[in-house]
Amino acid sequence: MATGVSGSVVKPAAVRGLTRKFGDRTVLGGLDLEIEPGQFVALLGPSGCGKSTLLRILADLDREVSGDVEVAVRRAVAFQTPRLMPWKRVWRNVVLGLPGRPDKERAVAALAEVGLEHRVEVWPKVLSGGEAQRASLARALVREPDLLLLDEPFSALDALTRIKAQQLVGELWQRHGCAILLVTHDVEEALLLADRVLVMRDGCIGFDQVLDLERPRDVSDPAFLALRAELLSWLGVGEGSAR
Numbered sequence: 001m002a003t004g005v006s007g008s009v010v011k012p013a014a015v016r017g018l019t020r021k022f023g024d025r026t027v028l029g030g031l032d033l034e035i036e037p038g039q040f041v042a043l044l045g046p047s048g049c050g051k052s053t054l055l056r057i058l059a060d061l062d063r064e065v066s067g068d069v070e071v072a073v074r075r076a077v078a079f080q081t082p083r084l085m086p087w088k089r090v091w092r093n094v095v096l097g098l099p100g101r102p103d104k105e106r107a108v109a110a111l112a113e114v115g116l117e118h119r120v121e122v123w124p125k126v127l128s129g130g131e132a133q134r135a136s137l138a139r140a141l142v143r144e145p146d147l148l149l150l151d152e153p154f155s156a157l158d159a160l161t162r163i164k165a166q167q168l169v170g171e172l173w174q175r176h177g178c179a180i181l182l183v184t185h186d187v188e189e190a191l192l193l194a195d196r197v198l199v200m201r202d203g204c205i206g207f208d209q210v211l212d213l214e215r216p217r218d219v220s221d222p223a224f225l226a227l228r229a230e231l232l233s234w235l236g237v238g239e240g241s242a243r
């Protein structure tokens, strides 16, 4: 096994032959993946196929693997739940874990970027679900990552908040230029946001396509609809079936 971090980043992530077993069960079976600098990659796949497992490995939260894993030193993660420390004010959460003295100015700038300049001093429990998730994004971005790992960050949000959060992530990505790996269950979300869509199957990447769709994406564009149908069929959901 070789895991490592690349200081001078050529690829934000380069994975070769990655295998992860839990007991007798092989969840990742020799997976290969390279992510290009600045690329927005969406990762789809049926529940339990190993998406979060892959993301945790890229985040260096799991090293019980075989294969080669090289990931940019500067990476950050935002999870499905915001995971803010309830005993620290929002701004302190944003810069938590950064080296040196807590830099309030930096935290305030990051919070302003996600529209939370009015929430700098409050405790996390005061935040709405959408605000907490934005604070979690600010905490990730303040690290100026080369690779931002997002594990279903919108799935717990109501429909309207979710649309706003998706737009925000799209804007932040364009501004920061970091590569993003977004784990999602939502085919439309993947097609609205990503440059490239992956579908996991049998412990590997089964479908891997760079999207040739103009931005902003048009959900009524025939090319968008064709890709949507193709992805749904990869996910075992036929067109016209209830989602």
Ligand SMILES: Nc1ncnc2c1ncn2[C@@H]1O[C@H](COP(=O)(O)OP(=O)(O)OP(=O)(O)O)[C@@H](O)[C@H]1O
Pocket (backbone or CB within 6 Å): 022, 027, 045, 046, 047, 048, 049, 050, 051, 052, 053, 054
């Ligand atoms: N720490 C663990 N110990 C044992 N099994 C685990 C562990 N973590 C994950 N698994 C198993 O690995 C498989 C893949 O889990 P993972 O969470 O990566 O799937 P997923 O594709 O992200 O699923 P979902 O879309 O439902 O979140 C599942 O069968 C899960 O039960």
